[in-house]
Amino acid sequence: MNKGKVTILGAGLVGSLLSIYMSKRGYKVSIFERRPDMRKEQIVAGRSINMALSDRGWTALDGIGIGDEIRKISIPMYGRMIHSVKGELTYQQYGKENEAIYSVSRRELNCKLMELAEKQPDVEIYFNERCLDVDLESNEVVLENLKVNQKKKVYGDCIFGTDGAFSAARLKMQMNDRFDYSQTYLKHGYKELTIPANADGSWKMEKNALHIWPRGEYMLIALPNQDGSFTCTLFFPFDGERSFNSIKTEADLVSFFTEIFPDTFELMPTLIHDYFHNPTASLVLIKCEPWNYKDKLMLLGDASHAIVPFYGQGMNSGFEDCTVLNRLFDEHNGNLSTLFPEFSKVRKPDADAIAELALRNFIEMRDLVGDPVFLLRKKIEAKIFQKFPEKWMPLYSMVTFSDIPYSEALAEGIRQDGIMEKIMAIPGIEDKWDSKEIEDMILNNL
Numbered sequence: 001m002n003k004g005k006v007t008i009l010g011a012g013l014v015g016s017l018l019s020i021y022m023s024k025r026g027y028k029v030s031i032f033e034r035r036p037d038m039r040k041e042q043i044v045a046g047r048s049i050n051m052a053l054s055d056r057g058w059t060a061l062d063g064i065g066i067g068d069e070i071r072k073i074s075i076p077m078y079g080r081m082i083h084s085v086k087g088e089l090t091y092q093q094y095g096k097e098n099e100a101i102y103s104v105s106r107r108e109l110n111c112k113l114m115e116l117a118e119k120q121p122d123v124e125i126y127f128n129e130r131c132l133d134v135d136l137e138s139n140e141v142v143l144e145n146l147k148v149n150q151k152k153k154v155y156g157d158c159i160f161g162t163d164g165a166f167s168a169a170r171l172k173m174q175m176n177d178r179f180d181y182s183q184t185y186l187k188h189g190y191k192e193l194t195i196p197a198n199a200d201g202s203w204k205m206e207k208n209a210l211h212i213w214p215r216g217e218y219m220l221i222a223l224p225n226q227d228g229s230f231t232c233t234l235f236f237p238f239d240g241e242r243s244f245n246s247i248k249t250e251a252d253l254v255s256f257f258t259e260i261f262p263d264t265f266e267l268m269p270t271l272i273h274d275y276f277h278n279p280t281a282s283l284v285l286i287k288c289e290p291w292n293y294k295d296k297l298m299l300l301g302d303a304s305h306a307i308v309p310f311y312g313q314g315m316n317s318g319f320e321d322c323t324v325l326n327r328l329f330d331e332h333n334g335n336l337s338t339l340f341p342e343f344s345k346v347r348k349p350d351a352d353a354i355a356e357l358a359l360r361n362f363i364e365m366r367d368l369v370g371d372p373v374f375l376l377r378k379k380i381e382a383k384i385f386q387k388f389p390e391k392w393m394p395l396y397s398m399v400t401f402s403d404i405p406y407s408e409a410l411a412e413g414i415r416q417d418g419i420m421e422k423i424m425a426i427p428g429i430e431d432k433w434d435s436k437e438i439e440d441m442i443l444n445n446l
């Protein structure tokens, strides 16, 4: 039964997934995407951005039966491999045995989602169509075809803005009365670098781990690709003594890498080319409220809550938007005039919480993962979690391996911080951390 026409702006990760959900609910869906069809574009060497997919993402994919398609193109990462300046390796398991986050190529994931969307009977994707404006009263979107430079208007019974952090749909909402909006840039940016595969196609480092080189102000991470390579991301300040702006020559770069990330230098034969050719990108945090305009327009994904990437939850939270919206469709019998404001209301605190957690995790990743006190604390928490899983779930597990609302995970994490601060202050904790005395103290504080 056709329930009406839906317009989706942006065929990125969230828009493509959302289209499948809406089609399964009986809507006729038209997606308008600014870029050309990436499935027909040539892959640009050294631009193989990959991302970590975790439980919330899987729940959304499995919710419409496409998780297994994506599992085929993903690599499990069971823990962090921390690289010290001296090249020593420390492995930290992320969760329980077999719990993993999954490395997947953004491009492959997006292509697969578009392919699966187009297999639905009622989904059409139109490429090279840039949204210029949304008429909030008439439900019309003004589009410009970037190939033929022609403008047109299309009507939808409702419109979803999944057009990313610089959403045109949101811009229209910003001109509306009583719409809160904030945009903050980090002083760090990022650049993609590559560790290629060995000649036989194997990986040069442990493949089932997320590699981290934590160095305070600088941080390098690497995620495995299916072709044996790793995509690395250098997080680096834009300005300062050592920064994107200060590294001007090949000699500057070589001197920086051999001092700060010495064990990567040999692994990156194209470092100099990649560094000077790949773009430097900024990191933006976007918050806004409300996410809907009546029953006409709803923002999802980065369009309403772009966060920094340090918890690997931007896409996962956007996918979870689809799960929550789908649940509310049932609860509200598909009545958009009640479910749109409700979605905006229930989801906003969770988006704010993951934004906060992601900022905190930057500090944890770049400063703490190499710190012995932090590592001991993680060891104690892991032990308590293993023995008393119903009483203590570490914050990372709540965020990554559960669907506990982000806002509840943040609150519980703050409570756990309070307990662990007291425990870590106990004299001689490094010798008696595994004792019954410490275990009892933690349990009594819960």
Ligand SMILES: Cc1cc2nc3c(=O)[nH]c(=O)nc-3n(C[C@H](O)[C@H](O)[C@H](O)COP(=O)(O)OP(=O)(O)OC[C@H]3O[C@@H](n4cnc5c(N)ncnc54)[C@H](O)[C@@H]3O)c2cc1C
Residues within 6 Å of the ligand: 009, 010, 011, 012, 013, 014, 015, 032, 033, 034, 035, 050, 051, 052, 053, 129, 130, 131, 132, 162, 163, 164, 165, 166, 167, 168, 190, 233, 300, 301, 302, 303, 307, 309, 311, 312, 313, 314, 315, 316, 317, 318
């Ligand atoms: C360095 C980095 C690493 C990351 N790693 C992870 C990770 O490991 N795990 C994770 O969960 N998240 C990660 N993220 C976050 C993740 O990339 C985003 O949260 C996710 O891409 C959001 O999906 P989206 O569909 O909302 O937006 P996007 O992916 O940005 O898609 C928006 C789409 O809309 C289109 N569009 C834009 N404007 C218009 C317009 N005017 N008209 C029509 N179409 C338009 C765009 O072309 C695009 O296709 C990372 C982000 C960064 C920057």
